[in-house]
Amino acid sequence: MRHFLLSLFIPLAITLSSCDRNNNFVMMAPEEDAALGKQLSEQILSQPEQYQVLDPDEYPESYAYLRNIVQTILESGEVVYKEEFPWKVYIVKDDQTLNAFATPGGYIFVYTGLIKFLEKESDLAGVIGHEIAHADLRHASRQIQKAQGLNFVLSLILGENNNALGEIAAQLAGHLAGLQFSREYEQEADARSVEYLAQTSYPCSAAASFFQKLQQEEKQGRTPTFLSTHPSPENRVKEILAHSQQLGCDTTSTSSGAYQEFQNSLP
Numbered sequence: 001m002r003h004f005l006l007s008l009f010i011p012l013a014i015t016l017s018s019c020d021r022n023n024n025f026v027m028m029a030p031e032e033d034a035a036l037g038k039q040l041s042e043q044i045l046s047q048p049e050q051y052q053v054l055d056p057d058e059y060p061e062s063y064a065y066l067r068n069i070v071q072t073i074l075e076s077g078e079v080v081y082k083e084e085f086p087w088k089v090y091i092v093k094d095d096q097t098l099n100a101f102a103t104p105g106g107y108i109f110v111y112t113g114l115i116k117f118l119e120k121e122s123d124l125a126g127v128i129g130h131e132i133a134h135a136d137l138r139h140a141s142r143q144i145q146k147a148q149g150l151n152f153v154l155s156l157i158l159g160e161n162n163n164a165l166g167e168i169a170a171q172l173a174g175h176l177a178g179l180q181f182s183r184e185y186e187q188e189a190d191a192r193s194v195e196y197l198a199q200t201s202y203p204c205s206a207a208a209s210f211f212q213k214l215q216q217e218e219k220q221g222r223t224p225t226f227l228s229t230h231p232s233p234e235n236r237v238k239e240i241l242a243h244s245q246q247l248g249c250d251t252t253s254t255s256s257g258a259y260q261e262f263q264n265s266l267p
């Protein structure tokens with residue numbers, strides 16, 4: 001463990017004072033995002049009572065369908081860390097949870113509840129675009145840096161705090177599905193989702209239809225998890241549509257029967 005952590009921190013020193021490729025000041029190097037994400041995803045996979053992750057070998061068609069959505073977005077040409085991050089996707093069996101989340105470094109977890117709740121592939125693409133954006137914009141790393149302070153990150157780099165990363169990983173794994181990002185980060189992720197999808201065949205405003213559907217749920221007195229951990233969807237719908245208009249990208253939606261087959265392929 002000690003060696004793993006040490007080897008994790010060595011590259012940090014080299015990249016200390018530089019901005020990342022999104023022009024944000026992030027002390028952690030992208031490799032650390034990927035390493036932290038790997039550690040987190042392993043923790044998640046080792047807690048089947050909390051995260052019942054479907055085995056890709058048992059559900060090859062479901063995974064092929066989902067990976068195709070992820071791949072389509074990655075190939076938009078807009079994902080900055082497309083090559084550096086591993087971009088793995090997992091399906092969590094939980095029909096009651098309308099949620100998806102991504103670890104640093106792009107390990108994406110999508111709940112069956114969300115997949116079954118949505119009606120079209122593009123709706124899901126909008127959400128996945130949003131999650132890819134959180135990882136690509138390195139929101140979790142920036143949040144850790146902000147919350148814990150630069151001294152904390154420095155103590156990681158200098159190797160004075162070898163247990164800290166493991167602790168962060170444990171905390172993130174415990175709260176990841178409910179990890180609260182700032183309003184600013186949520187807006188950034190929404191805007192990036194539009195920009196990614198604009199370069200694909202999906203309607204670029206697809207993330208908005210997800211929020212519209214959530215609003216309908218809320219009106220019926222049910223508050224989905226995603227809503228309790230994310231800012232009010234009303235303004236977000238407006239902002240997503242405004243950003244789409246600004247870009248002049250295609251917002252027309254087509255539905256495909258294949259999405260229903262995908263839903264039916266899940267347990």
Ligand SMILES: [Zn+2]
Nearest residue numbers: 181186189230
């Ligand atoms: Zn979000």
